[in-house]
Amino acid sequence: MLDSSIERAARATPPVVAKRIQGLSDRAIAWLFVAPSIFLLLAVNIFPLIWTIRLSFTNFRVNRPNAEVSFVGLKNYINILTDSDVWLTMQATAHFLIWTIVLQVLIGFALAYLINKKFRGNDMWTTIIVLPMMLSPAVVGNFWTFLYQPQIGLFNYAVGFLTGTDPSTFSMIGDVPLAPWAIVIVDTWMWTPFVMLICLAGLRSIPGSIYEAAECDRASKWRQFWTITIPLVLPFLMLAILFRGIENFKMFDLVVQLTGGGPGSTTELTSINLKREAFEKWRTGYASAYAVILFVTVFGLASIYVKALNKVKQR
């Protein structure tokens, strides 16, 4: 059957083409197939990256097409790394990154552990839990601004109901001490299901026979959890941390919609700051250097992390 279809394809190939292909090696044909993808990759990823690196050493501003562009060496890089405001945005990003990952991993794993147990309505609960991550970040940001509204917001009402505080006396997105937590809460609400799904995949990949053997050895549930469940789920968990880490390092839409980087610059994450430099102040050269620094940071951290992940897998 297979042979006949190959023969048919061979017969259908025009002689001119067939003659040309006959002269090509397997390697050349492979390159021919891969070439469009490589071209696309070069055009949309590598070329802009090289261009950005080039611009980062200049004073170019995209809104000044007539201005002379000059080479400024490392000036942009030095200015960024010595700018206290940039470090403040880095701190805001670190706070957001660390707390969202901690909360999402803890809650996501706990939910996965519960969902992994067989109970009535299991599928329905899984669907309900997964709903937030199916929404657009802009929509989530928008409706959480309503939930956080001091006068009519459900969140403030719930906090007021539970603690006896007047809901209109605090503003989650307007008060400096609360705003960084406001964005952590929303991101955790939205992306915990994602971590849960990955953990669930990990939990379901553990063969039941391992637990049966542990039962035979009279290992307690607690010991089974720490010596079987956690080590075997760890690679999945680390993968979830990697995904969420990269995503949240470049977090933009959700936070812009929620707080716009405010109050003041309290929730101004690096990506928001970068966008302001690039598309509001139009400091293209400076913003390019900023983007390169962020790229190197994410790439470097991700590479180290992936090595650690591979080691965990090999164990």
Added chain:
Amino acid sequence: MAVSYLKSALGAGVATAFLTLGATAPAQAEDLTLCWASWDPANALVALSKDFEAKSGHKMSFEFVPWPNFADRMLNELNSGGKLCDLMIGDSQWIGGAAENGQYVKLNDFFGKEGIKMSDFIPATVTGYAEWPKGSPNYWALPAFGDVVGWSYRKDWFSRPELQAEFKQKYGRDLAVPKTFAELKDIAAFFQDREIDGNKVYGAAIYTERGSEGITMGAMDVLYSFGFEYQNPDKPYELEGYVNSDKSVKGLEFYKELYNCCAPPGSSDAYMSENIDAYKSGQVALQMNFAFTWPGIHADPKVGGDKSGYFANPAGPDGVQFAQLGGQGISVVAASDKQDAALEYIKWFAQPDIQAKWWQLGGYSALRAVVEDPGFATSQPYAQTFLDSMAIVKDFWAEPSYASLLQASQKRFHNYVVAGQGTAKEALDGLAADWTEIFDDEGKY
């Protein structure tokens, strides 16, 4: 013979009809795109433009972007040389950059040829929306929409006898439209957390938005009347001692006090639409907002009609009275391939009868023939306030680097007023330093 005569007659008829149509129809009907912000006046312009379509044969399309994203979207379009917009009703601060970078078509020759005189428009709108460099007769736009920050207030609440009595007892004067900012704060504080008709209400909705230009427009609207100056009037770009003068510091401190004492809870990121919502939902007694909001308030079933009044910015401590200019001019985009048709639109729009219709539809005309008409001031309850406010306007920088200048003030003002970080003096010292650095980069020193 008869057939051939008939053919000739028919041919002549067709030719005549063709020539007649050719004489009345425009040389080439174009599909013009006009770009502006997405707001009520834009809808009025769509209605108004139907007349242009009927008369010119051109088809009008519109690209309206909500205010918070308007500058981002449209400046991207201009900077990239995009051809989406043939006509741009751009913000007044864009004029410097758009002129210097060749993004707008210079209109002097066109105005001269068509007999359009800038002296026919409100002087502040010509300076604010059309000129670059400021004060020079170089025109890049036709004043399209006059706008200014002013105040609307709950006239019905002000007129309640029990509130009037209580206010008089507390402050020793009548509860009336404030003449100074100090009086305005007293009124706002009086209404803050008060229960009216079973609802908790608040003092004043003011601008606090962080992302685009909100808090700068609001703070500047107050600072001007306290004595803030952008620069040394005799030495351009000398900022030290002007931006951060003692009077400016007092003005910024006042704005923060007003925010702390009298803004509704949760208004840490409020601009035009948030303030409209706060006012229309009956939450606040006073609302700072651009004049474009007034027709909508007047027509609102809940707070409109006699329930609301309007007043121009009150005076500062020294009796000085200024207001933040809003509004825009209409320009022809240099990258457009349809500049002739776009100019046709501007010619049509500049006509006095079209401008009068523009005002009737809710657009604030900047044509003197319209606003100086004897019936104008009484034509709407807010018309006189509009005239009073337009007479005291000041505007933000319109330099090519305006975006950087604006971002610096947004950050400094929001950090101080909303986030409560540092002092007003530190905020303004920082702002003077930021702006000096930006101008230094621009080679102004």
